[in-house]
Amino acid sequence: MKKRxxxxxxxxxxxxxxDFSGAGFRSAEALILTGRVRELALENPGTDTLYFAKxxxxxxxxxxxxxxxxxxxxxxxxxxxxxxxxxxxxxxxxPAEFDGPNDxxxxxxxxYVSDAGNRRIQILDRKGKYLGGFKVTSxxxxxxxxxxxxxxxxxxxxxxxxxxxxEENLVRxxxxxxxxxxxxVRSLRDGDPVFDTMQNRHVLKACSGGFYxxxxxxxxxxxxxxxxxxxxxxxxxxxxxxxKTLSVPAQKGKKLTLSGLFWDCDVSGGFLYLLVPxxxxxxDLIAGRRLAVLSDDGSLVGWLDLPVRxxxxxxxxxxxxxxxxxxxxRIFLAEEK
Amino acid sequence: MKKNIVxxxxxxxxxxxxxxxxxxxxxxxxxxxxxERQKCRTDVLGNEEGWLRTMLMLSICDIAWGKxxxxx
Numbered sequence: 001m002k003k004r005x006x007x008x009x010x011x012x013x014x015x016x017x018x019d020f021s022g023a024g025f026r027s028a029e030a031l032i033l034t035g036r037v038r039e040l041a042l043e044n045p046g047t048d049t050l051y052f053a054k055x056x057x058x059x060x061x062x063x064x065x066x067x068x069x070x071x072x073x074x075x076x077x078x079x080x081x082x083x084x085x086x087x088x089x090x091x092x093x094x095p096a097e098f099d100g101p102n103d104x105x106x107x108x109x110x111x112y113v114s115d116a117g118n119r120r121i122q123i124l125d126r127k128g129k130y131l132g133g134f135k136v137t138s139x140x141x142x143x144x145x146x147x148x149x150x151x152x153x154x155x156x157x158x159x160x161x162x163x164x165x166x167e168e169n170l171v172r173x174x175x176x177x178x179x180x181x182x183x184x185v186r187s188l189r190d191g192d193p194v195f196d197t198m199q200n201r202h203v204l205k206a207c208s209g210g211f212y213x214x215x216x217x218x219x220x221x222x223x224x225x226x227x228x229x230x231x232x233x234x235x236x237x238x239x240x241x242x243x244k245t246l247s248v249p250a251q252k253g254k255k256l257t258l259s260g261l262f263w264d265c266d267v268s269g270g271f272l273y274l275l276v277p278x279x280x281x282x283x284d285l286i287a288g289r290r291l292a293v294l295s296d297d298g299s300l301v302g303w304l305d306l307p308v309r310x311x312x313x314x315x316x317x318x319x320x321x322x323x324x325x326x327x328x329x330r331i332f333l334a335e336e337k
Numbered sequence: 338m339k340k341n342i343v344x345x346x347x348x349x350x351x352x353x354x355x356x357x358x359x360x361x362x363x364x365x366x367x368x369x370x371x372x373e374r375q376k377c378r379t380d381v382l383g384n385e386e387g388w389l390r391t392m393l394m395l396s397i398c399d400i401a402w403g404k405x406x407x408x409x
Contacts, residue, residue, distance in 0.1 A: 286387040
């Protein structure tokens with residue numbers, strides 16, 4: 001792929017996010033070269049609503065910030081400056097009730113919730129009113145609404161211990177009333193169910209004309225799939241990106257390697273933000289505090305350093321919404337030079 | 338002759354009890370074990386623990402699945 005000059009990338013960055021209201025920076029270059037952020041003071045910082053029992057997903061639309069808690073089985077909605085607005089959902093099996101929800105997607109005024117424990121996808125309006133949904137055969141892992149008529153649902157490999165090696169597709173597309181449309185993305189298979197679960201962890205993110213499928217480790221390829229499930233583009237993560245390699249025990253005394261790409265990621269303004277995992281003192285790979293910014297051709301554009309380790313990120317131009325490792329909502333702004 | 342018939346009937350009953358009934362129970366219970374395993378794995382992956390610790394907990398899900406199947 002043809003390499004773009006750095007100046008062009010900076011200009012592109014400025015065009016995309018440089019005029020972002022409230023972001024507080026003037027140029028792309030400043031954002032990329034300083035690599036620093038400052039924390040936004042939240043309204044009512046002492047309130048319990050900013051803390052979560054088990055935050056599973058975070059996302060935003062033009063007006064609000066949404067955080068899904070899988071233990072409280074609710075979605076808390078905040079203003080973009082962090083003021084709590086309302087919460088919706090409760091534990092249960094009925095409409096607009098959840099059991100261990102683990103992901104959501106925002107599209108066209110609707111929230112698509114992966115209601116894992118009830119093995120279904122629920123569709124709600126932004127206030128939490130039940131609009132519909134459908135059952136899925138295996139526990140959903142991620143959900144992404146591609147458009148009004150297509151909902152992509154992914155899951156983990158279902159292979160049981162002792163099963164013969166078999167690959168399976170990890171992503172399935174359904175209509176909003178639950179009709180199966182297509183499936184795609186073969187699982188990586190090494191024969192060890194635990195290792196295979198780890199190396200097939202992934203995220204789904206919307207991209208132009210479809211969605212990205214990114215594995216958290218052992219896969220340097222970022223795949224963009226179209227709305228029919230065909231791979232429309234594949235780019236390799238920049239070799240300059242610092243992979244974190246972990247040697248892990250596997251079945252029959254073997255040692256296998258997990259090459260960690262990211263802890264969480266998001267797409268904003270045509271750029272991919274990877275939350276880089278870091279090593280703990282005990283040698284485990286844990287949530288990190290550094291964001292790598294990649295352009296859509298996979299090349300590394302720059303870094304952003306957060307003052308705390310974070311589990312979840314949602315990027316909104318120069319504004320960075322995070323859930324830190326204390327399960328607390330925090331908001332950072334990319335700092336001016 | 339009568340003794341043979343009674344013996345054959347007893348054998349048939351024993352065969353049903355030992356082989357067929359557990360098989361039918363297994364058919365119903367294994368999907369339950371699988372479901373529990375999937376739920377366990379989903380919970381573990383949502384815990385945001387380090388990767389080594391996560392693998393350990395995933396192994397525990399598999400051990401629990403094995404116990405669930407063998408208990409039948």
